[in-house]
Amino acid sequence: MKKILQILIFILVTAGVAQNNNISKWNDLASEDPSLQPEYGNIKKTKEQKESDKEFVNKLLEEYNGDRKKASAKMIELGFQYLYQKRDLITAMRRFNQAFLINPKNPNLYYGFGTVYFNLGAMEEARNQYDKGLQIEPNHFEILTDYGTTYLGEYYDEVNSDPSLASKKLDLALKKLNKSYSVNPDYSSTTYKLSILYLLKNDCENSRKFLDTTKKIDSNVITQDYLNEFNLKCRTDKIDCSTIKTGKFKIEDEDIGITIITRTNDFQIEENEGLNYKLKLSITWLDECTYELKPIEDLINPNAELPTMVVTCQVTEITENSYQQVSSSNESSIKMSKEVEILN
Incomplete structure (x- = not known):
């Protein structure tokens, strides 16, 4: 039994350390490989690199009949596939950069850049990219929701060491999530995270409201762990044990x-x-x-x-x-x- 507890403590305590190590290793790789930096790090490219980029862009545009929006969207789609299905952040970042070559005005490529950093645990870097996407499309509800989620992540990092700072992170998260909800009230990721946020604030009424909303939209996003936490704090009916x-x-x-x-x-x-x-x-x-x-x-x-x-x-x-x-x-x-x- 003691061994079980030690295993669980090790998993949770090392999670934050692993994220810090991940971004550090990523930055080391990216310093040697501009394709791992958003917008290729805005480096000054050589003549050969420019010719290679041009050849790639022309070939892809030929496939999509010159439609830059469709070609860019395809590369972004591939980027998210590598990110979520294969957990291959390196190839994902390269696909997002290729989308940048084709159409730098596509807000979703900055959503992609930010999500790579989010998965590395680098919340500030993620927000920098989300900001660029929101400059192009201020009402991009997916970016707004993930932007708010970065603050939720930082809340958990700070809640034990600095409760006051953690509370401020919740307020920042709420601002972004509310904006996303005002744009699209049917996005389950937003309503679910609003339920979580209000539970952290001990506001059972609003937490229940957004939990019920999420159940109507897509109950599959709700974890049993969260339902247990919600029931501990907010359940009103009694259980016969x-x-x-x-x-x-x-x-x-x-x-x-x-x-x-x-x-x-x-x-x-x-x-x-x-x-x-x-x-x-x-x-x-x-x-x-x-x-x-x-x-x-x-x-x-x-x-x-x-x-x-x-x-x-x-x-x-x-x-x-x-x-x-x-x-x-x-x-x-x-x-x-x-x-x-x-x-x-």
Whole structure:
């Protein structure tokens, strides 16, 4: 069980470090390769480079009967395919730059440039590119939404170290998202992020409003993790958890495999053959749907040192065959959302 927590902490703590390393490595590559810089870094090209660009542009325009808008749109489409489907940021940036050669007035190429930086965790650089796109098309709702999302990303970076700055980031995000919503109220990415933002502001009324709107537009964008968080803060109806206070349950996880849980009124036993652990924990119900777990015995290695953490689990939803819960511990601020299958 302690190993599970360590894995989760490692994943979340290293995420920000990985992003910083990514942009640093990218900048190193881009310093040697102008095709990895937006607009080729506006370098002064050699005669050979200019001739190569001209040959490429003429060949593509011939394919699209001289229509620069269509040719540019095709390169941008390819760029986003490499970005989202293949996670190939290098080829994506090169396709966006090729679109720039054909039609530098296409706002979507700056949307592409910005999205590459967004995926590298470089929010300021992303906003610089989004600004260029908005200069061409001020009501580009997709750019506006992703612009606001950069501030949401920075909110999570700052919320623990500088709550005041984090709050300002939320306000900046809200301004962009509201502008996007005013342009296109049917864009699910905008309404979903507005729901998230208002939940972070503890405004359940507006969070619920935009969550309901998102469900009507495209419920597939809503994650179960978010629904769990929403239910924890804003659910008004009560859940009957009496049916899961005892029984046998199963949790499946990509990282740690299958954990079988046997729960009685006083304790539960968790067994994971893949990690070779079988742990007995005391269980205390703090309220109708919140319980606390404390390790009391290692059933495989009785002399082993037990984890000192206390895990608190809050049940957010129950269906016929499973329930959703959010778990936290006294050793970390990390929260985990999990579906727990009801076996009997």
